[in-house]
Amino acid sequence: MPEKLIIDADPGIGDAVAIALALLDPEIEVIGLTAVAGRTSGENATRNLQTLVSLLDPDRWPRIGCGEGPAFPVPKERATPDPVLMNGPTGLGDCESFTVGLHQRHESPKLLAELVKAEPHEITLLTLGPLTNVQLARDWHPDFLSDLKGLVCLGGSVADGGDVTAAAEFSIFADPESARDVLTSPATKTLVPRDVASRFMLSFESYDRFGLDETTRLGRLLEHTVPFALRASRQHLGREGIELPELVAVAAISQPRLFERASMSLDIELSGELTRGMTVFDRRDVAHWQTNIDVLTAVDIQGVLDFMTRIIRTQGG
Numbered sequence: 001m002p003e004k005l006i007i008d009a010d011p012g013i014g015d016a017v018a019i020a021l022a023l024l025d026p027e028i029e030v031i032g033l034t035a036v037a038g039r040t041s042g043e044n045a046t047r048n049l050q051t052l053v054s055l056l057d058p059d060r061w062p063r064i065g066c067g068e069g070p071a072f073p074v075p076k077e078r079a080t081p082d083p084v085l086m087n088g089p090t091g092l093g094d095c096e097s098f099t100v101g102l103h104q105r106h107e108s109p110k111l112l113a114e115l116v117k118a119e120p121h122e123i124t125l126l127t128l129g130p131l132t133n134v135q136l137a138r139d140w141h142p143d144f145l146s147d148l149k150g151l152v153c154l155g156g157s158v159a160d161g162g163d164v165t166a167a168a169e170f171s172i173f174a175d176p177e178s179a180r181d182v183l184t185s186p187a188t189k190t191l192v193p194r195d196v197a198s199r200f201m202l203s204f205e206s207y208d209r210f211g212l213d214e215t216t217r218l219g220r221l222l223e224h225t226v227p228f229a230l231r232a233s234r235q236h237l238g239r240e241g242i243e244l245p246e247l248v249a250v251a252a253i254s255q256p257r258l259f260e261r262a263s264m265s266l267d268i269e270l271s272g273e274l275t276r277g278m279t280v281f282d283r284r285d286v287a288h289w290q291t292n293i294d295v296l297t298a299v300d301i302q303g304v305l306d307f308m309t310r311i312i313r314t315q316g317g
Helices: 014-023 042-056 083-089 108-118 132-140 170-174 176-183 204-210 217-223 224-239 247-254 301-314
Strands: 002-007 029-037 063-065 123-127 150-154 189-192 200-204 240-243 257-263 266-268 280-283 293-299
Touching: 002 014, 002 108, 002 150, 002 204, 002 257, 014 029, 014 042, 014 224, 014 240, 014 247, 014 301, 029 042, 029 108, 029 247, 042 217, 042 266, 063 108, 063 224, 083 224, 108 123, 108 132, 123 132, 123 176, 123 301, 150 240, 150 247, 170 176, 170 301, 176 189, 176 266, 204 224, 240 247, 247 293, 247 301, 293 301
Parallel strands: 002 029, 002 123, 029 063, 123 150, 150 189, 189 293
Antiparallel strands: 200 240, 257 293, 266 280
């Protein structure tokens, strides 16, 4: 049986690629996509989710939750370039953004609560952005976290440091209060940290090997997003490829055999001037904290590339 999945995201190009492949992966049934404000506004995140689904036109359309609020302002000393430079003005590279009017508008937290309440212990939630919606969903459904089959969170870092500050990864830094409440709560949770997620890089050469067919829906989507990101990475970061941590997170759900994991003890710094948003792990020889989360510790990079290639080729990419 396919894994029932909801993806909560603030879509840029990485999110878009991951969501597209999840929608077409026979091992996954995406029943919901919810927008959250993060690297882009909640309203633009909603438009981008609608655009992705409209372009791909999957056999079963997921329900879409609407986000709100502005993009999260990042510090001037951030370690990464402005998201607009890396993802384009809409967040989808050269892909024209368009929307189809929603029959009935649902706020993301409310939709999350409704879907999980209707099918307790059947749905996995993957978060690709800040954990704001997850925390708010608990206001609608207090047993939200315990009723999930599992929560998979792309965010944080064990030892690699941050990307938006020296200590903090963006999704945790943007709303550390929600992240702390969610990730330290008693529930089945898995963290996909930068230490693992950033190991996968798609090069120009690897992308060319896909041999994309631009007459297909997936081929058109990838051709209007991935080359933009590759060019931006070369121009602004001096890299001959792009990291796709979001794809790694999807692979962790679809292909768990590609990963190693360990139970760890996690807390999140809320007040440090230099460390706000830092994910702190008790890794002392004799731990003093109780383990509260599973953390991915290693990934088969070639396996993730094979996973990506397989979906593209079987779906006429």
